[in-house]
Amino acid sequence: MKRKGLGFYLRIYGKILAQDLKSKMSYRADFIISTIGMIFTNIAGFVSFWILFRNFPSINGWSYHEMLFLYGFSLVSLTPVQCFFDNNWSLRMYVYSGDFIKYCFRPINLFFYYQSEVFDIKGLGQLAFGLGTLIYSWTKIGLGFTPLILLKRVVFLLTASLIMIALQNASAATCFWIQNSFYVMDLVLKFKDYARYPITIFSPVFRFIFTFIMPIAFIAYYPSLVILRPNEVPLLSWLSPLIGCLFFWISYKFWMFGAMKYSGTGS
Amino acid sequence: MSAIIQIKNVTKEFKVLNRREGLKGSLKDLFSRDYKIVRAVDNISMDIEQGEIVGYLGPNGAGKSTTIKMMTGVLEPTSGEILVGGNIPYQNRAKNAQEIGVVFGQRSQLWWALPxxxxxxxxxxxxxxxxxDYKSMMHLYQSLVDIEPLLHKPVRQMSLGQRTLSDILAAFLHNPKIVFLDEPTIGLDVSMKSKIRILINALNKEKNTTVILTTHDMGDVDALCRRIVIIDKGKMLYNNDIEHLKGFFGSYRTLKIRMDGDLKQQAEVIQKELPDFSVSADEEWISVLVDEEKSKVMEVLNQLQKSHEIRDMQLEEISTEDVIKKIYEEGVE
Structure with a gap:
């Protein structure tokens, strides 16, 4: 048996993805309707945001465009979790019905095999919307496009994505212990909306929770500080790439621990 | 050569919460630490050689699935040793997975949307x-089944029979040493069942693959297994050749006779005359299960002819199904 490295997994993922897209395209109505749905969801989110700022010109010293920046940032950083890890939402069903056992018999990483099965194409609409918002606010704030700032941008976007993925993995994996993890996942999904706002507007208690327990402040706020407020960057911002990797690793271990404990239902 | 699967004194216990009845009971259960230990598999040992087809039988809840899960590495035994192809399955799941194939009758492992x-x-x-290897396997498949119409069909659109067939082909594709088939013919029509049996037999012959088969269909057992293992309530009841099985409860044959009048009443009369044997009746026949060690079928027939007018008769050998049923119901003394 040859060693299975990153190249092996990327090749497999590429092939599954290609096949999956091919079969998705064959359901044209479903594809179009879900794309339209995604666009409207994004527009609705944006409109409520816009109404808020019609009434308050700034929140806690953050201007409209800066807030828009945070908003776009959170949308873009949510794309990977939406595209690549959407199968987490079905996990509780597979576990409950016992179908999860079918993933246990392949000679490849269980977590990879499970997540690779679904690629959610709707995430791409969100990505386009988020990028548009980000670039618009970027030019309005007048941040400029130097290679360094771009590099920072990419690194911190990846960080934010990792944290979002970690949150979802961990909340989905609770279904290995409790019957219905939907409520946990839904709770996390709702909290994630707070990621769009600067954490300083919350009370100290929530600031603590959003930083250390449910680290949604790392999805947009801490990473954005590096670009928006280069003079007042707290240490936590610089540490966030590391924290992102750490949280992802912990959530992966937690997920795998649950999966290894899984024993299926009778047949 | 050592056996491909070695199971030594394997026991698996589960901790189960003692559940109470009713709503009040469920509330109490929330805080209860009242567990009991259930022994799903109790001290089982067996060796299986390369190339065997072994029927693994037992009533529902006997511990079959638990044993299979331990052999495939999904569950860790509470005590005892399992070696599958030299690996300890639970500790080396991925390596074990490379050398086995698994099919669950009702649960397709194929990509649902893909052809x-x-x-x-x-x-x-x-x-x-x-x-x-891939090419030669596909050639073999083409020679065994009409695979062309299946190849370009998404699994989702297949009938249950086609899907099971596909799952079996997929399980053999990497030429594993062992294939586990969990109720592969469940829910299939007669012709599909026979197709699948022929396929399994052919693949076993061609590739010398060990096959572990769990089933409730004695047709599968008769068509495929040379050896069977029966467990019930976690304990092993039988582990031997299938020929051996038929003589297991002595040599039984069923004598069927047809008479005029109400068969149910007649059967009761005959039962009184033949207290040693069990007598039953259906719409057409009265059946007498004769233990030939006690008296020969012909003697029984002679005796019956003296007091009854017999219009027709049939003689049936006891089927595997009957023996297994007896084992499930009565156990082994």
């Missing part, structure tokens, strides 16, 4: 099957 051929290609990559 079968694409699933095969993905499996080829996942199991790192060489081009030449």
């Amino acid at each position: 079968l051929i694409e699933s095969f290609k993905l499996l080829k990559d996942i199991y790192q099957i060489s081009d030449s």
Whole structure:
């Protein structure tokens, strides 16, 4: 048996993805309707945001465009979790019905095999919307496009994505212990909306929770500080790439621990 | 040569919460730490050689699935040792997975939306099957079943029979040493069942693959298994050749006779005359299960002819199904 490295997994993922897209395209109505749905969801989110700022010109010293920046940032950083890890939402069903056992018999990483099965194409609409918002606010704030700032941008976007993925993995994996993890996942999904706002507007208690327990402040706020407020960057911002990797690793271990404990239902 | 599967004194226990009845009971259960230990598999040992087809039988809840899960590495035994192809399955799941194939009758492991051929290609990559091995396997498949119409059909659109067939082909694709088939013919029509049996037999012969088969269909057992293992309530009841099984409860034959009048009443009369044997009646026949060690079928027939007018008769050998039923119901003394 040859060693299975990153190249092996990327090749497999590429092939599954290609096949999956091919079969998705064959359901044209479903594809179009879900794309339209995604666009409207994004527009609705944006409109409520816009109404808020019609009434308050700034929140806690953050201007409209800066807030828009945070908003776009959170949308873009949510794309990977939406595209690549959407199968987490079905996990509780597979576990409950016992179908999860079918993933246990392949000679490849269980977590990879499970997540690779679904690629959610709707995430791409969100990505386009988020990028548009980000670039618009970027030019309005007048941040400029130097290679360094771009590099920072990419690194911190990846960080934010990792944290979002970690949150979802961990909340989905609770279904290995409790019957219905939907409520946990839904709770996390709702909290994630707070990621769009600067954490300083919350009370100290929530600031603590959003930083250390449910680290949604790392999805947009801490990473954005590096670009928006280069003079007042707290240490936590610089540490966030590391924290992102750490949280992802912990959530992966937690997920795998649950999966290894899984024993299926009778047949 | 040592056996491909070695199971030594394996026991698996589960901790189960003692559940109370009713709503009040469920509330109490929330805080209860009142567990009981359930022994799903109790001190089982067996060796299985390369190339055997072994029927693994037992009533529902006997511990079959638990044993299979331990052999495939999903569950860790509470005590005892399992070696599958030299690996300890639970400790080395991925390596074990490379050498086994698994089919669960009701649960397809193929990619739901993909045509079968694409699933095969993905499996080829996942199991790192060489081009030449893959080609020769596909040739073999083509010679055994009419695979062409299946290849380009998404699994989702297949009938249950086609899906099971595809799942079996997929399980053999990487030429594993052992294939576990969990109720492969469940829910299938007669002709599909026979197709699948022929396929399993052929693959076993061609590739010398060990096959572990769990089933409730004695047709599968008769068509495929040379050896069977029966467990019930976690304990092993029987582990031997299938020929051996038929003589297990002495040599039984069923004598069927037809008479005029109400068969149910007649059967009761005959039962009184033949207290040693069990007598039953259906719409057409009265059946007498004769233990030939006690008296020969012909003697019984003679005796019956003296007091009854017999219009027709049939003689049936006891079927595997009857023996297994007796084992499930009465156990082994």
